[in-house]
Amino acid sequence: xxxxxxxxxxxxxxxxxxxxxxxxxxxxxxxxxxxxxxxxxxxxxxxxxxxxxxxxxxxxxxxxxxxxxxxxxxxxxxxxxxxxxxxxxxxxxxxxxxxxxxxxxxxxxxxxxxxxxxxxxxxxxxxxxxxxxxxxxxxxxxxxxxxxxxxxxxxxxxxxxxxxxxxxxxxxxxxxxxxxxxxxxxxxxxxxxxxxxxxxxxxxxxxxxxxxxxxxxxxxxxxxxxxxxxxxxxxxx
Amino acid sequence: xxxxxxxxxxxxxxxxxxxxxxxxxxxxxxxxxxxxxxxxxxxxxxxxxxxxxxxxxxxxxxxxxxxxxxxxxxxxxxxxxxxxxxxxxxxxxxxxxxxxxxxxxxxxxxxxxxxxxxxxxxxxxxxxxxxxxxxxxxxxxxxxxxxxxxxxxxxxxxxxxxxxxxxxxxxxxxxxxxxxxxxxxxxxxxxxxxxxxxxxxxxxxxxxxxxxxxxxxxxxxxxxxxxxxxxxxxxxxxx
Numbered sequence: 001x002x003x004x005x006x007x008x009x010x011x012x013x014x015x016x017x018x019x020x021x022x023x024x025x026x027x028x029x030x031x032x033x034x035x036x037x038x039x040x041x042x043x044x045x046x047x048x049x050x051x052x053x054x055x056x057x058x059x060x061x062x063x064x065x066x067x068x069x070x071x072x073x074x075x076x077x078x079x080x081x082x083x084x085x086x087x088x089x090x091x092x093x094x095x096x097x098x099x100x101x102x103x104x105x106x107x108x109x110x111x112x113x114x115x116x117x118x119x120x121x122x123x124x125x126x127x128x129x130x131x132x133x134x135x136x137x138x139x140x141x142x143x144x145x146x147x148x149x150x151x152x153x154x155x156x157x158x159x160x161x162x163x164x165x166x167x168x169x170x171x172x173x174x175x176x177x178x179x180x181x182x183x184x185x186x187x188x189x190x191x192x193x194x195x196x197x198x199x200x201x202x203x204x205x206x207x208x209x210x211x212x213x214x215x216x217x218x219x220x221x222x223x224x225x226x227x228x229x230x231x232x233x234x235x236x237x
Numbered sequence: 238x239x240x241x242x243x244x245x246x247x248x249x250x251x252x253x254x255x256x257x258x259x260x261x262x263x264x265x266x267x268x269x270x271x272x273x274x275x276x277x278x279x280x281x282x283x284x285x286x287x288x289x290x291x292x293x294x295x296x297x298x299x300x301x302x303x304x305x306x307x308x309x310x311x312x313x314x315x316x317x318x319x320x321x322x323x324x325x326x327x328x329x330x331x332x333x334x335x336x337x338x339x340x341x342x343x344x345x346x347x348x349x350x351x352x353x354x355x356x357x358x359x360x361x362x363x364x365x366x367x368x369x370x371x372x373x374x375x376x377x378x379x380x381x382x383x384x385x386x387x388x389x390x391x392x393x394x395x396x397x398x399x400x401x402x403x404x405x406x407x408x409x410x411x412x413x414x415x416x417x418x419x420x421x422x423x424x425x426x427x428x429x430x431x432x433x434x435x436x437x438x439x440x441x442x443x444x445x446x447x448x449x450x451x452x453x454x455x456x457x458x459x460x461x462x463x464x465x466x467x468x469x470x471x472x473x474x475x476x
Contacts, residue, residue, distance in 0.1 A: 024431075083332075085329070085332035085335075086331075086335075088332070088333075113254070117254075138261055138262065178251070181251060181252065182255075184255070185258055185262060188262035188263055190333065
């Protein structure tokens with residue numbers, strides 16, 4: 001009995017717990033680094049204004065490429081085969097943040113949505129061709145998109161205060177599209193409690209942009225010379 | 238006007254992608270439902286096996302109890318192979334759905350391990366569990382972690398078994414169980430567990446051990462243990 005148990009032990013340790021725990025920790029660390037650096041990219045994009053657009057986006061794209069090369073590639077090395085799903089909880093936050101940064105950059109540059117297929121294609125060069133390539137899964141992509149709308153809301157508000165109303169309206173349309181599409185998908189997602197929470201936040205973001213747009217067009221309306229004078233006349237009367 | 242055209246085309250592209258996502262998610266959703274259906278059947282097979290195993294506490298003869306419980310192994314074997322069949326449709330996504338059959342596997346391992354212990358007095362090894370279920374380890378088998386949790390569940394059953402055996406006059410049982418549990422506990426202590434469910438279950442094992450120790454102590458102090466079996470133990474306690 002003793003011997004048997006000890007042999008079993010050795011086997012079990014080797015095959016799972018120790019090695020698996022170390023690996024999980026390394027994946028969590030990689031995920032954290034991806035999160036931090038993706039956030040930096042997002043902050044960089046928020047520096048955008050009418051005058052420095054090109055320059056800001058160029059820097060942001062360079063930073064994003066650095067995140068891919070340095071940190072996503074580390075994750076790729078750790079995750080092979082079935083570990084994609086096994087360790088998903090460990091890396092999901094980082095990947096979501098990365099999706100958020102990548103789609104944010106893309107939207108600011110072209111006004112379109114970066115597809116999952118495009119992101120995954122961009123990850124192929126850092127994958128070892130002999131191994132199963134790391135592909136971001138639909139769930140993490142959708143969770144990342146949900147976060148993207150929060151950033152777009154902040155962007156829209158700052159654009160409005162900068163006087164770029166048309167741009168803000170474009171953002172608004174885009175965010176509405178995403179929200180509408182996601183509404184259809186939420187019920188089908190695995191473990192969708194996270195997503196449900198994000199949907200509520202997303203709706204708030206949509207409403208905030210709409211309100212900002214509305215109050216702004218109201219202000220624009222009021223500041224029209226004809227409206228101004230008619231209001232003054234009313235007050236005088 | 239050009240401005241009006243651009244968002245329209247981009248939003249149709251957006252729609253296309255999300256349509257694909259929906260198909261993908263619906264597909265994985267229906268796969269999950271099939272897995273859950275199998276898991277539900279596993280659960281009921283577990284239940285039947287558990288209820289027949291419970292008869293050992295009522296001093297039925299062990300072979301008779303085992304015979305009945307073993308009938309369910311065939312059922313479980315069939316179910317696990319059906320599960321493996323379903324999972325073959327989504328290679329590499331084993332762990333995406335793992336949560337759906339995890340607890341059933343743990344319960345099943347605990348029952349199989351208890352049965353095996355009653356039969357042989359040894360611990361059911363992971364590969365033996367795989368063999369019993371007719372699974373190929375390289376492809377699909379019970380997760381090591383689920384196996385370990387199942388073994389912890391089995392240890393929960395032992396104190397009650399010991400007490401009932403003593404009641405029926407089997408005074409040698411506590412010594413055997415104590416030896417087995419002590420070894421098992423020592424083996425688990427060598428594992429470097431992370432702070433999760435398995436760790437919690439392992440922490441509970443020491444209470445099982447303590448209860449068995451108490452029963453053994455009672456039996457021993459009343460001089461109910463047979464002498465030839467306890468000579469070796471007396472040596473160690475006096476030292």
